[in-house]
Amino acid sequence: MNFQIARFGSRLFGTGLDKIRNIGIIAHIDAGKTTTTERMLYYSGSISKLGDVDQGDTVTDYLETERNRGITIQSAAVTIPWNKYKINLIDTPGHSDFTFEVIRSLRVLDGVVTILDAVAGVEAQTEKVWKQAKDMNIPSIVYINKMDRDGANFNMTVRQIVSKLATRVVLCNIPYFVNDLKTQSHRFVGVVDIFEGTLLKYHENDDGNDVQVIPLNELSEFKDSEQVNQDVMKLREAAIETLGEFDDRIVDSYLETEDYMKVPTYILHEALAKATISQDVVPIFCGSSFKNIGVQPLMDGVSLYLPNPGEAQKPSVYSPVASVPVKIDPKSGCLINNNKNLCVAFAFKVITHPTRGLLTFVRVYSGILKSNSKVINTQTGDKFNIGKLMVMHGDKPHDVDQLGVGNIGVISINVENKRISTGDTLVCHTLKKSADGLHKNEKRLKLLPIEVPPPMFSVSLQPMTAGDRRGLDQSLNTLLMEDPSLHVHVDEDSGQTILSGMGELHLDIATTRLRDDLGARMEIGKVMINYKETILKPTTPVAKSIEDSAFKKGHFEITLSLDSFQGKPEDTGLIRKDSEGAVLLNDNNLVIFEQDCEPDFILERVKRVSRGDQDWDLPMTMENIQNTILSSIAASLQVGGPVAGLSMHSMIVRVHKWEIPQDFDKISSLVTLIRQAISTSIGQLSEKQTTLMEPIMDVAVHVGDSDLGTVSQDLSTARAAQVHSIDDELDSTSSEKLYWAKDLAENIPLPQDPADLASGRHSSPISGRKVVKAITPLREMMGYLPKLKSLTRGHGSYDMVYSGMQRVSPERLKVILDE
Numbered sequence: 098m099n100f101q102i103a104r105f106g107s108r109l110f111g112t113g114l115d116k117i118r119n120i121g122i123i124a125h126i127d128a129g130k131t132t133t134t135e136r137m138l139y140y141s142g143s144i145s146k147l148g149d150v151d152q153g154d155t156v157t158d159y160l161e162t163e164r165n166r167g168i169t170i171q172s173a174a175v176t177i178p179w180n181k182y183k184i185n186l187i188d189t190p191g192h193s194d195f196t197f198e199v200i201r202s203l204r205v206l207d208g209v210v211t212i213l214d215a216v217a218g219v220e221a222q223t224e225k226v227w228k229q230a231k232d233m234n235i236p237s238i239v240y241i242n243k244m245d246r247d248g249a250n251f252n253m254t255v256r257q258i259v260s261k262l263a264t265r266v267v268l269c270n271i272p273y274f275v276n277d278l279k280t281q282s283h284r285f286v287g288v289v290d291i292f293e294g295t296l297l298k299y300h301e302n303d304d305g306n307d308v309q310v311i312p313l314n315e316l317s318e319f320k321d322s323e324q325v326n327q328d329v330m331k332l333r334e335a336a337i338e339t340l341g342e343f344d345d346r347i348v349d350s351y352l353e354t355e356d357y358m359k360v361p362t363y364i365l366h367e368a369l370a371k372a373t374i375s376q377d378v379v380p381i382f383c384g385s386s387f388k389n390i391g392v393q394p395l396m397d398g399v400s401l402y403l404p405n406p407g408e409a410q411k412p413s414v415y416s417p418v419a420s421v422p423v424k425i426d427p428k429s430g431c432l433i434n435n436n437k438n439l440c441v442a443f444a445f446k447v448i449t450h451p452t453r454g455l456l457t458f459v460r461v462y463s464g465i466l467k468s469n470s471k472v473i474n475t476q477t478g479d480k481f482n483i484g485k486l487m488v489m490h491g492d493k494p495h496d497v498d499q500l501g502v503g504n505i506g507v508i509s510i511n512v513e514n515k516r517i518s519t520g521d522t523l524v525c526h527t528l529k530k531s532a533d534g535l536h537k538n539e540k541r542l543k544l545l546p547i548e549v550p551p552p553m554f555s556v557s558l559q560p561m562t563a564g565d566r567r568g569l570d571q572s573l574n575t576l577l578m579e580d581p582s583l584h585v586h587v588d589e590d591s592g593q594t595i596l597s598g599m600g601e602l603h604l605d606i607a608t609t610r611l612r613d614d615l616g617a618r619m620e621i622g623k624v625m626i627n628y629k630e631t632i633l634k635p636t637t638p639v640a641k642s643i644e645d646s647a648f649k650k651g652h653f654e655i656t657l658s659l660d661s662f663q664g665k666p667e668d669t670g671l672i673r674k675d676s677e678g679a680v681l682l683n684d685n686n687l688v689i690f691e692q693d694c695e696p697d698f699i700l701e702r703v704k705r706v707s708r709g710d711q712d713w714d715l716p717m718t719m720e721n722i723q724n725t726i727l728s729s730i731a732a733s734l735q736v737g738g739p740v741a742g743l744s745m746h747s748m749i750v751r752v753h754k755w756e757i758p759q760d761f762d763k764i765s766s767l768v769t770l771i772r773q774a775i776s777t778s779i780g781q782l783s784e785k786q787t788t789l790m791e792p793i794m795d796v797a798v799h800v801g802d803s804d805l806g807t808v809s810q811d812l813s814t815a816r817a818a819q820v821h822s823i824d825d826e827l828d829s830t831s832s833e834k835l836y837w838a839k840d841l842a843e844n845i846p847l848p849q850d851p852a853d854l855a856s857g858r859h860s861s862p863i864s865g866r867k868v869v870k871a872i873t874p875l876r877e878m879m880g881y882l883p884k885l886k887s888l889t890r891g892h893g894s895y896d897m898v899y900s901g902m903q904r905v906s907p908e909r910l911k912v913i914l915d916e
């Protein structure tokens with residue numbers, strides 16, 4: 098019988114807030130995210146043919162690069178209708194170079210499905226992403242995939258989930274195997290639903306739509322029915338004991354009947370949803386997406402246990418003008434600034450669709466977004482018409498008139514020079530189809546501002562011929578809109594275009610995309626680390642001035658001096674709440690406008706305008722002028738320092754005084770003066786008073802006990818690392834957590850598992866592995882993976898995150914420059 102019809106009747110597209118699920122899939126690479134997504138689309142009826150990552154024809158991995166490598170790089174969003182629910186699913190990349198991409202996706206999600214490989218269990222990358230989701234308070238359900246593989250071990254994986262992810266669990270279904278007498282092996286053919294007490298038996302080598310739903314009391318024809326019945330009773334009892342804490346009705350009902358099987362299933366579902374959303378419990382499902390087994394129950398799990406937008410946590414909202422109140426209401430969703438007419442949407446992804454061109458995925462956080470609305474992009478200040486609005490049906494965009502609160506949809510704008518990049522916020526008035534009538538606060542608010550880490554690697558790109566320049570620039574433009582963790586600049590000296598990114602793989606994939614998907618014709622240089630420069634001594638103020646014959650009243654002038662600092666600007670005491678004049682630029686550079694540095698006629702004007710005596714009648718606003726000054730300072734610092742022509746970092750630029758003529762209508766002369774003043778200032782310094790800055794990484798190396806010595810030794814001697822801790826792998830934060838999780842994992846009720854019988858052991862999740870944590874320059878970590886593998890006979894693994902830039906000592910400086 099068809100699975101959906103057997104259990105749910107026909108498929109309907111729900112519209113209410115409570116029917117929306119915005120979820121993501123997180124997992125270690127290769128755990129089966131793409132395969133599972135593909136199956137979900139198929140069972141929902143959104144696609145009629147099953148794609149296969151190994152054949153390269155899946156829906157979500159549609160970029161050439163992704164299909165060739167069989168990995169997901171860009172997260173794509175697809176909408177999956179399922180049993181009156183609308184599941185908006187975002188497939189996230191698994192590799193650590195794309196962590197930023199994962200974090201960004203996580204921020205628009207209300208819940209996640211964590212996919213594990215039943216053979217590998219909980220892997221390092223899973224733990225990392227799990228922690229990120231946990232830190233963002235995003236609830237999860239777990240899907241143990243690949244139950245069909247040799248060596249699949251359900252019980253071991255469950256124990257690892259408990260001990261390594263330190264969480265309580267409820268098993269929603271367990272694997273069902275049949276024994277093959279000929280080969281003396283067992284085959285995974287279905288799942289047993291613990292709540293319903295039914296076996297869902299799948300036809301082998303079928304598309305999985307045809308499922309036999311067998312109540313356990315009719316199981317007698319099967320050999321091991323007794324065992325299955327016992328397992329179900331044991332696990333239902335365990336679930337009820339766990340969930341009793343979250344819903345009094347469970348305890349009441351049990352006390353009444355004293356029978357675990359008689360506690361109403363719907364109450365269990367509701368209690369599990371509550372406990373999942375509060376992140377106290379994780380529901381566990383199992384299956385084999387590749388063999389088409391167990392995916393529909395997982396989809397039920399998504400709709401039953403993960404939160405809808407009205408149950409999800411509040412988005413963080415930032416406005417430079419004033420703080421903005423945010424409320425979440427279970428019925429009407431999120432309300433920002435108490436304004437029902439305020440529509441706020443967040444662009445979480447820009448992709449290049451093979452036939453539709455640039456598509457921007459947005460999540461509407463409050464209000465209603467309508468097609469043809471005039472919106473403000475609060476990041477750029479641009480106002481434009483968004484034109485068509487679409488939602489994904491499966492992976493195909495369909496036009497809609499409007500997108501309500503909590504929904505995810507797609508904008509395709511074709512307005513010249515107007516763009517939406519990933520991470521931008523759009524606002525408009527729900528009734529007026531424009532932003533007119535919105536408050537000043539509302540026109541500048543930003544949703545979920547996300548800190549993009551600085552790029553650490555660069556590669557040079559050279560168009561093949563002069564004629565290829567335009568094509569390269571256009572492709573780079575597209576790539577940058579998609580991925581704000583990529584940066585592009587032109588090296589002044591060589592004229593080369595430099596592309597920078599988060600890691601070697603990141604750049605490798607970006608350049609492949611440029612060449613193969615976007616058709617750029619170029620030569621690609623060698624991947625290099627991004628060093629920066631800084632100064633070691635403050636300079637004395639330099640004044641530059643010029644008379645511009647175009648203006649009669651006054652002249653252009655700038656007086657500034659340079660200094661530098663170490664660490665974060667907020668730790669220096671330079672940015673205080675009251676010191677309004679400090680502005681942080683890229684590269685940790687700080688600009689400080691000294692008191693009354695503005696021209697007298699502008700100071701006068703500001704005073705009179707604020708008293709209401711006069712209008713602002715100058716050709717540029719004060720904000721425009723200051724922004725021009727800031728951007729010229731930023732550009733001048735990027736031009737490159739004296740050591741190796743690299744951009745300057747952690748600098749302080751003090752603006753002591755600036756002048757412009759009273760009859761100015763442009764200030765380009767000031768821009769030139771700023772550049773000259775900065776270059777003269779740097780020129781004051783001797784060679785010894787300048788140095789390079791290099792990226793420093795927080796490194797965590799995972800090794801077995803026996804390799805601990807060699808690995809730590811190598812880190813501190815050969816890699817200039819400062820090792821600051823060596824801990825038990827499980828004990829990442831507190832040992833208290835470790836003990837309860839360890840204890841719980843050892844004692845958790847589990848079904849009989851052929852994998853346990855086969856190995857005749859009760860496999861322990863406690864691995865005896867250690868984590869070495871250290872701080873070390875990125876340069877010393879290049880090519881570390883093969884070295885670590887050889888030191889540990891393949892057993893070691895590591896990950897690292899950017900910690901900051903650090904001044905290079907004179908000895909290291911020489912080594913780096915010689916390179």
Ligand code: GDP
Nearest residue numbers: 126127128129130131132150243246385386387
């Ligand atoms: P992703 O990297 O997480 O997106 O994983 P993919 O969906 O690309 O799958 C990685 C590999 O595992 C592919 O070769 C899949 O065919 C295979 N795979 C996925 N699910 C299963 C499964 O349930 N059983 C088996 N045996 N292989 C699977």
Ligand code: MG
Nearest residue numbers: 130131168169
């Ligand atoms: Mg994938």
